[in-house]
Amino acid sequence: MNYQLLHERLVYDQVFKIKKAKIKHDLFNAGSMEVEWYCFERGDSVAIVIYEKDTDCLLFTKQFRYPTIKEGDGWILELTAGSIEAHEDPEQRVKMEVEEEIGYQLNGLDFISSFFVSPGGSSERVFLFYTEVNSSDNIFKGGGLITEKEDIQLVKMPVQEVRKHIKNNQFRDAKTIIGIQWFMGHYL
Incomplete structure (x- = not known):
């Protein structure tokens, strides 16, 4: 199967970018077709599952997320995460995000996977990692960066409670x- 990018242009460029493209691609049943697509250029990001061994807890962030207000008060629980700048190493970025957001120093990382968040309309790809820490690894202030207008709370949730939350559809972030x-x- 082949495709050809016929035309691509930037149609919106503020905090985020939106591109419009005209593409010709092969069809499964032979032939081809031309389609116009819009792509929300979000950039890549990192996220990390953090298991605190000495407390048997997973570590989350809680912060306000405007797009979620249609379903609640806007504050949701998420994995520690952040955007990757151009040419930045995902492993270095995730370590910096953990220090900034929840105040932990990480010693080792395991790469889990990378995946597209919403490939029908967004370019965002997440690099997902795993690490284990102890409560004594919490050596920085955390809470996010004031310069980035972040207000982040660390939430330690016992693994058994995480199971209940996931079963009851209480996590709303992919x-x-x-x-x-x-x-x-892998661990339960």
Whole structure:
């Protein structure tokens, strides 16, 4: 199967970018067709499942997320995560995010997977990691960066409570659900 990018242009460029493209691609039943697509250029990001061994807890962030207000008060639980800048190493970025957001120093990382968040309209790809820490690894302030207008709370949740939350559909963030399910499949 082949495709050809016929035309691509930037149609919106503020905080985020939106591209419009005209593409010709092969059809499964022979032939081809031309379609116009819009792509929300979000950039890549990192996220991490953090298991605190000495407390048997998973570590989450809680923060306000405007797009979620249609379903609640806007504050949701998520894995620690952040955007990757151009040419930045995902492992270095995830370590920096953990220090900034929840104050932990990480010693080792395991790569889980990378995946597209919503490939029908967004370019965002998440690099998902796993690590284990102890409560004594919490050596930084955390809480996010004031310069980035972040206000982040660390939430330690016992693994048994995480199971209940996932079963009762209380996590509303895709990367968090994916990370929890990976953890439950590998460590429980």
